[in-house]
Amino acid sequence: MTSPFIKVARPAIQSMQAYQAGKPIEEAQRELGITDFVKLASNENPRGPSPQVLAALANAAQEVNRYPDGNGFYLKQILAERHGVDVGCITLGAGSNDILELIASAYLDSDTSAVYSQYGFLVYALATARSGAESLVVDANDYAHDLAAMAQAVKNTTRVIYIANPNNPTGTYANHNALTALLDAVPASVLVVLDEAYCEYIDSADYPDGISLQKRYANLVVTRTFSKAYGLGGLRVGYSVSDPVIADMLNRVRQPFNVTSLSLAAAQAALDDEVYLSESVALNRAGMQQFESGFASLGLDYIQSAANFITFKTPFAASEMNQQLLHKGVIVRPVANYGLVDCLRVSIGLEDENTRFLQALMQILDSSTSGKQ
Numbered sequence: 001m002t003s004p005f006i007k008v009a010r011p012a013i014q015s016m017q018a019y020q021a022g023k024p025i026e027e028a029q030r031e032l033g034i035t036d037f038v039k040l041a042s043n044e045n046p047r048g049p050s051p052q053v054l055a056a057l058a059n060a061a062q063e064v065n066r067y068p069d070g071n072g073f074y075l076k077q078i079l080a081e082r083h084g085v086d087v088g089c090i091t092l093g094a095g096s097n098d099i100l101e102l103i104a105s106a107y108l109d110s111d112t113s114a115v116y117s118q119y120g121f122l123v124y125a126l127a128t129a130r131s132g133a134e135s136l137v138v139d140a141n142d143y144a145h146d147l148a149a150m151a152q153a154v155k156n157t158t159r160v161i162y163i164a165n166p167n168n169p170t171g172t173y174a175n176h177n178a179l180t181a182l183l184d185a186v187p188a189s190v191l192v193v194l195d196e197a198y199c200e201y202i203d204s205a206d207y208p209d210g211i212s213l214q215k216r217y218a219n220l221v222v223t224r225t226f227s228k229a230y231g232l233g234g235l236r237v238g239y240s241v242s243d244p245v246i247a248d249m250l251n252r253v254r255q256p257f258n259v260t261s262l263s264l265a266a267a268q269a270a271l272d273d274e275v276y277l278s279e280s281v282a283l284n285r286a287g288m289q290q291f292e293s294g295f296a297s298l299g300l301d302y303i304q305s306a307a308n309f310i311t312f313k314t315p316f317a318a319s320e321m322n323q324q325l326l327h328k329g330v331i332v333r334p335v336a337n338y339g340l341v342d343c344l345r346v347s348i349g350l351e352d353e354n355t356r357f358l359q360a361l362m363q364i365l366d367s368s369t370s371g372k373q
C-alpha cells in the first residue's frame with residue numbers, strides 16, 4: 001500500500017528521486033567484508049587534506065561553541081581579492097551544490113524553466129525538479145554540452161542555464177568561443193550558471209576564464225568549490241562570483257549560517273597552500289596519463305576528460321563490471337542514472353590506487369574472455 005505521506009508531498013517532489021552518492025568505504029566494507037577498499041567514486045582529492053588545513057581546523061575547533069560568521073567576512077575578502085571583484089559579488093555555500101540550489105530557489109518556480117545538457121551534472125535536474133520548474137534538456141554532442149543548441153532551447157520562461165565546465169560525469173569542456181557565443185546569444189536577463197568545480201585541473205589554452213567573463217557578462221554566475229582540487233569535500237564549502245544584485249538574491253534564500261566555522265577556516269587555509277594545490281594538479285595529470293594508457297592497452301574506450309575522473313566503456317554490462325570491481329576491493333561510480341548505461345566513472349587516485357584499479361580491471365577482462373566470468 002502506498003503511504004499517504006507521498007500523496008501530500010508537493011507534486012514536484014513525488015516524481016523525484018534522491019541523488020545517489022558514491023558508495024562510502026565503510027558501507028562497502030560492511031557489505032562485502034573486504035577491508036582494503038580503494039574508493040575512486042566521488043572525485044575527491046586522494047591525498048588527504050593539506051597540513052595547513054589540519055592546523056587551521058585544530059585552531060578553529062576551539063571555538064565551535066560559537067556560531068560561524070554568517071557573512072564569511074574573511075573568506076569572502078580573500079576570494080574577492082584573488083579574483084579582482086567586489087566582495088559583494090561573492091556568495092558562500094555549503095559546497096557549490098548549495099549555490100546551485102540557491103539559484104534554483106531564488107529564480108525557478110513552476111512558471112519558469114531551466115536549460116541543461118543531457119549527461120549534465122545531476123544536481124541541475126534535481127534543483128530544477130525540486131523548484132517545480134520545467135526542465136529543458138538539450139541533447140549532448142558526442143557526450144559534450146552543445147552550447148549552440150542550449151542557447152536555442154531558451155524559451156521566454158527560461159530563467160537559468162546550467163553549464164558544467166568541465167562536466168561531471170563526462171569530463172568534457174566547452175571552449176572560450178562556444179561559451180561567449182552562448183553568452184552573446186541568450187537574453188541578458190537569463191542567468192548562465194557556469195559550474196567550474198574542476199577548473200583547477202585544466203590548463204588548455206581554449207578553456208574559458210569564467211571569472212573574467214563574468215566582468216563582461218552580468219548574467220554569468222560562476223561557481224567554484226573547495227571539494228575537489230582543494231581537498232575539502234567533507235567540509236562542504238563553495239562559492240559563486242556574480243553580479244552583486246544576483247548575490248543579494250541568493251543571500252535572501254540561503255540559511256543564515258550555511259557555511260560552518262570549520263569550513264570557513266579550512267577554506268582560507270586551503271587558499272594559502274599553493275603547494276598543495278599544484279602538487280594535487282600534477283598528481284592528477286600523471287594519474288590521467290596512467291588511466292589513458294591503461295585503458296588503451298586494455299582496449300577500452302573512454303571519454304577524453306579534463307577533470308579528475310574519467311568515464312570508460314565497459315565491454316559487458318556496466319552493473320556487472322561494477323560488482324566485479326567491488327569484489328576486488330575497488331569502488332567506482334555507476335553512471336546509468338545519467339543514461340550512460342554502458343559506462344563507469346573512475347576518479348583519479350594515488351598512483352598505487354590507480355594501479356589497483358587497472359589490475360582489477362585487467363583480471364576481470366581476462367577471466368571474462370576466457371569464459372570463467
Ligand SMILES: *Cc1c(COP(=O)(O)O)cnc(C)c1O
Pocket residue numbers: 043094095096097098121164166167168195197224225226227228233236237238
Ligand atoms: C563535485 C561537483 C560539484 C560540487 O560539489 P560541492 O562539493 O557541493 O562543491 C559541482 N559541480 C560538479 C559538476 C561537480 O562534479
